[in-house]
Amino acid sequence: MASRYNHREVEPKWRARWADAKIDRALSPDEAKGKPKAYVLEMFPYPSGRIHVGHSRNYTMGDVIARFRRANGYNVLHPMGWDAFGLPAENAAMERGIHPKGWTYDNIAAMKSQLKLLGLAIDWDREIATCDPSYYKHQQAIFLAFWKQGLVYRKKQKVNWDPVDMTVLANEQVVDGKGWRSGAPVETRELEQWMFKVTAYAEDLLQAIGGLDKWPDKVRLMQSNWIGKSQGAKIWWPIAEAPAFLPSSPAGEPNHARDPIEVYTTRPDTLFGASFLALAPDHPLTKAIAEHNPEVAKFIAEAASLGTSEADIEKAPKFGVDLGVRVKHPFDENWVLPVWAANFVLSTYGTGAIFGSPAGDQRDLDFANKYRLPFKPVVLPPGADPATHTITTEAYTDDGTTYNSQFLDGLPTREALSRAIDELVKRKRGEATTQWRLRDWGVSRQRYWGCPIPAIHCEKCGVVPVLEKDLPVTLPEDVKFDRPGNPLAHHPTWKHTTCPTCGGKAERETDTLDTFVDSSWYFARFTDPKNESQPFDKALANYWLPVDQYVGGIEHAVLHLLYSRFFTRGLRDCGLLDLPSGEPFASLFTQGMVVHETYKSAAGQWLLPEETDVKDGARVELKTGAPVQVGDIEKMSKSKKNVVDLDAFVTDFGADVARWFVLSDSPPERDVEWTASGVKGAWGFVQRVWTLVESYGQNAPKPDAVAPAMEPDAHALRQLAHRTVAAVTDDIEGFRFNVAVARSYELVNAIAKLKSTDAGSMFARGEALRILAQLIAPFMPHLAEESWEKLGFNPFVATAPWPKADPALAARTTVTLPIQVNGKKRGEIEAAKGAAEADVREQALAHPSVAQFLAGQTVRKVIVVPDRIVNIVVG
């Protein structure tokens, strides 16, 4: 009687043996001796507490790739670390009086032991935590290097202020006008901010997306949109009339009072269709006029009172006010247009001012119609009659032929665009320009638990960098969280220092860096994690980078991935890295989440899955027996309690079952629902494999063993095994883990089906089991290792070379050809692979059930697709 597979003994045993043998250690370039390198990385976790089975999917996918690459002869770097700075640590400190550092390191310890349970092939010697001075010291050095390089600057600007978290947010961290973490409506404040000059690389960041051919199209598109390049023209409109109260223009101040008004447009070809100018509510001129004109002041207040959320914008009516200013048309001194302020003009894009060309823009058209501003169409759609074409409520925004436009008449839109710009330049009324949606990255955060910005404020010398020899600027440990705001600023002594330039009294910068900075270069630190003197050795980073396979969630499609791309460029330009492409991640995979049903008690409390049970087809609360409200299937999250704890699960079912399950059933990029029945399936598979292995025993044939003569059944199993090798190899390469899983089931089913015990069958079965153990090794490493040993091989399957399919066995010698009559299948024949078309044709026509359908009909055509199909056309 076969004993059950005991994962509780087997799994820890192999993890200990792998650790002892250090099989997961990445080799140095010298040790690797010509082996190709493979850097496999999953986005590192924030140490929030405990991990649940939902987290395991991301790491398991990376682990499959890492193990697969290793078996295929690569020198693999597969590290793990902790994105350890961040607000939750401070919140815990405030709520529970724990120090953020203690909270963070406790969580790291807990999560590390949990992650280890999964049996991931990780080189733990390279572990890093971003909150450790040994890490952020180098981040401060990089900051100084960027500063020197002109990639860091300070700017007083309006910032997004999160009133709950009491800190500044980057544009990217504002979602629907709310803080991405707190969910509180974001306020606007003017603050002196540390900025990273991301826009210095705008063009490169955009162009290089074209070379990221192993990134999902979706992510590439999202980044392109985010960078948002738009080409057009700036146009200056001289003031013709203005209210008397406006002061005359001080020299050199654009957009003010009586200077020409600068607008941005992508459609200078429609200038002759201009009807009005519209300024943003907070445009300097609008504000200046509001001081004297109550109607305009009222308009500004009304515009500000409208929300900025999607729904608000959708509903918000377009409205405006005539500012009483008139401007001259750039192409015609005598043509005077009114200047309005309008709520749909954004001060944050372009110049905060537009010219309205109603026939070619829906918003402008709605606005013109509402306020009865005259306009005329200037773009003729293809095929339209210039004599009758009119625009009433529907703007025509596509290309066409320009008309009603003097010297632009008759030009196609594209040509009219460049002609119009040429003319603007000639008349000194405008110039070609490129607008970016991308903004520089404000990195100042008024928080404690982050990387201190290595700068010093001196009354005499201004803002000066900390000397490199004085790094790291470490966080003080004795901080209090008893009042809102930045504990660093409140600290009694920490910020007091001396100026490195003049030696006088000075104060430290109390802002810390946005935690996205920490994660923008960690992948480089992994290449040389112990380096004390520099962020990383250039040669080592050059050897390992770019990351060959990056795995993580789609939620980082813009922020983290864009910032990292900025960083590798900055590091390159500071001479710290030679990365030919400039790109940190050669290949990116965005995996789907693990989702689970949510449960609520009758009292409306969220319930953990294990607090419920199914009785008589209905879900009830275990404790009370009361019915449970089953809610939506959502991403596993602690707040909704729809999580399955990893420790408990590994104890009950084993890490291999968790790993296998999260990769089965659903394509990796799609979400997978965690269900009890799915677990059961994975569990059953583990037992089934083990039963087959154990009953086979020690003497599986070695890879080079010569096969004895065998019965057709046994031979068929051999063929299937070798075909499965080829198929699973392809599937793993192509991230089709769910299909690889299905093929493993097929192989197991076939092994179980072959019952004979003659020498040929034993050979075929043993070989198939050996292959099976190897193919499932990246997925279920513990079971595979135990099976490998049981079958009589030396440890470790983890380091054994990946099996090779014998082409002679994997290739099919005969094929089943379906025979269609007029596209409907009417029979099938067996034919040798590559059989002559004439023979196949003859066989097909002679097939009895096919012949039935041919009777009394004329065969018009016989299509023979070699080795695929035969179609007989009759009629």
Place this chain on the structure above:
RNA sequence: GCGAGCGUGGCGAAACCUGGUAGACGCAACGGACUUAAAAUCCGUUUCCCGUAAGGGAGUGCGGGUUCAAUUCCCGCCGCUCGCACCA
């Protein structure tokens, strides 16, 4: 509003890249074996309709098109999901 993706049995899905037997594999369900019984395990059935069967018909969101042949390619709808969003 703009952009992208998806739509296949009771369910998760495969086949789509490269047009060629639609539904691999798993789950669930049903029938059977073993068992005092249950669990576990094993064997079988399972897209729908007609038929005892042999067999026939329909079928990949809907409507068209290309083709000997369309889940696959093209056009137009419908629905869902995601991203961006008054970006001039």
